[in-house]
Amino acid sequence: MANNYHARIYVTLRSSVLDPAGTAVESGIKQMGYSGVEGVRIGKYIEMKLTAEDETDAKTQLDRICDRLLANPVIENYCFEIDRLVSG
Amino acid sequence: MKFGIIVFPGSNCDRDMATVTQGILNLPTRMVWHQDTDINDLDVVVIPGGFSYGDYLRCGAIAQFSPVMNSIIEHAKAGKYVFGVCNGFQILTEVGLLPGALIRNRDLHFICDRVRVRVERNDLIWTRKYSKQQVVTYPIAHGEGRYFADEDTLKALEENNQVLFRYCSARGEINEEHNPNGSLNSIAGIVNQQGNILGMMPHPERASDAAIGINDGLAMFEGLVMAIA
Numbered sequence: 121m122a123n124n125y126h127a128r129i130y131v132t133l134r135s136s137v138l139d140p141a142g143t144a145v146e147s148g149i150k151q152m153g154y155s156g157v158e159g160v161r162i163g164k165y166i167e168m169k170l171t172a173e174d175e176t177d178a179k180t181q182l183d184r185i186c187d188r189l190l191a192n193p194v195i196e197n198y199c200f201e202i203d204r205l206v207s208g
Numbered sequence: 209m210k211f212g213i214i215v216f217p218g219s220n221c222d223r224d225m226a227t228v229t230q231g232i233l234n235l236p237t238r239m240v241w242h243q244d245t246d247i248n249d250l251d252v253v254v255i256p257g258g259f260s261y262g263d264y265l266r267c268g269a270i271a272q273f274s275p276v277m278n279s280i281i282e283h284a285k286a287g288k289y290v291f292g293v294c295n296g297f298q299i300l301t302e303v304g305l306l307p308g309a310l311i312r313n314r315d316l317h318f319i320c321d322r323v324r325v326r327v328e329r330n331d332l333i334w335t336r337k338y339s340k341q342q343v344v345t346y347p348i349a350h351g352e353g354r355y356f357a358d359e360d361t362l363k364a365l366e367e368n369n370q371v372l373f374r375y376c377s378a379r380g381e382i383n384e385e386h387n388p389n390g391s392l393n394s395i396a397g398i399v400n401q402q403g404n405i406l407g408m409m410p411h412p413e414r415a416s417d418a419a420i421g422i423n424d425g426l427a428m429f430e431g432l433v434m435a436i437a
Contacts, residue, residue, distance in 0.1 A: 137356060138390075140316050164265075189273070192266055192302065194309040195356060 122171045124205040125178045131191045131198045132163035166190055169205070178202055209436040210236040212250035214280070214296075216271050217242070221257035221293065221413065228416045228429055229254075235433065242274040251436050252289040253280055255296030257349070257411060267310060267352045268298035277303060289333070289432070290405045294350055297397070297407035306398060306407045307365065308357030310350075314390025318351040322422065323388055325396045325410055326376040329369055332403045333435035337427035343380045344424035346410035348388065353409040355391035355398075362392055373397035373408055 133139050139161050146160035172178035182200050191198040211229040215222045222239060230237035240247060247253060261270035271277070284290045284305055292300040300306040313319060322345050327338040338344065357365065365371055373396040377386045387394045389409075397408025412425025 136358070137311065138314070140312055140314055144316060189269060190265070192269070192309055194301070194307075194358070195311055 122173060123178075124207065125170050125172055125175070125202045126205055127168050127170060127178070127182055127200050127202045129166040129168070129182070129186060129190060129198060129200040130163060131166065131186075131196050133161055134195055134197055137195045163196075164190075175202065175204070209251045209433060210238065210249055211252050211254060212238050212240045212247055213254045213256055214240050214242060214276055215256075216258070216260035216274060218260045218262055219256050219258035219295070221295075221411065224411070225254050225256050225293070225413045228413045228426070232416060232426070233429055233433060240276060242271070242276045245275050245279050247276065247279045247283060250283065250288075252291060252432060253283055255280070255290070255292040255299050256413075257294030257296060260295055260299065263295075263352075266298075266302070268295060268300075268302040271295075271299045272303040281305065284400075284405050287402065287404050289436075291334075292405075292407040293411055293413065294348075294353075294409055297409055298352065300405065300407040305405050306400060307361045308355055308398070310352050310409070311354050311356050312352050313350070313354050313388075318349075319353070319388050320347075320349045321388065322347050322415075323396075323410065324376050324378055324380075324386070325373040326380050326382070328371050328374060332372065332399060332406075333432055334399070334403075334406050334428055335372060335431065336435065337431035341380055343376060343378065344427075345415065345422050346412055346425060347414045347422075348410050350389070350409055353391070354389045355393075355395040355409075357392065365395075365398060366393065368401055370398050370401065371395055372399050372406060373410065 142160045186198045327342045374394040415422040415425035
């Protein structure tokens with residue numbers, strides 16, 4: 121039986137990749153007066169609904185989608201969280 | 209010899225490219241919509257610059273799943289020529305035909321300028337009309353052109369002499385001052401190991417008509433014609 125899931129996907133830059141946008145934002149935060157902030161890195165958040173047999177199937181689908189499209193493994197990592205949607 | 213220029217939604221250098229291949233060099237040239245899959249008639253597939261699919265997600269990320277892409281991969285694997293410029297280079301890395309990735313410029317600016325690049329080798333059809341270490345001027349226009357690859361990939365690229373163009377000074381010196389976008393090893397363009405796939409951020413097609421001031425790029429197209437004609 122097919123189930124519906126909601127996925128929240130986080131794509132982040134690998135630590136070896138410089139993030140000049142993150143550095144620029146960090147300097148903005150410091151301008152605000154928060155001098156203790158450091159290590160600002162900008163990533164992406166993607167959410168979607170998907171249909172899958174079960175949680176394992178949902179995770180397999182998401183891994184494929186992330187590996188092939190949502191994240192570029194040369195420069196990015198990803199992780200995700202999923203919840204099963206219970207239809208009313 | 210026939211050129212095919214791939215047109216994605218958002219490509220914008222496709223006609224510049226055709227102006228050179230068809231307009232200046234008088235070669236058969238066909239615009240190939242990204243939904244087409246039959247490209248058997250082509251000798252050189254050109255993936256032009258622009259903002260395919262609005263650069264959404266990452267530059268070139270969505271274009272890799274266009275229907276034409278499988279045909280381009282087959283074309284490349286058969287040893288035929290594939291030439292990606294700017295967004296085309298980004299697409300070639302996204303689809304895995306070339307290693308590495310193009311990421312946000314070091315200083316965050318979109319750079320629209322003319323830069324000098326050094327031709328690192330001239331034993332490939334792309335650069336046969338240049339001399340080795342020749343310094344040429346090409347335009348660049350990109351926000352995400354900083355070449356990145358992991359250490360091992362970079363080492364392999366250098367060992368196999370896959371770097372075809374590097375950003376440089378007027379005298380051909382390679383240094384950070386003359387590296388406009390922060391590319392690793394000042395890389396402006398690379399080829400695959402066989403040398404039939406070229407990806408580069410600078411635009412030789414926008415430097416191929418003396419009427420617009422620089423025509424250092426024309427030699428690349430002329431070299432291609434000599435090789436395949």
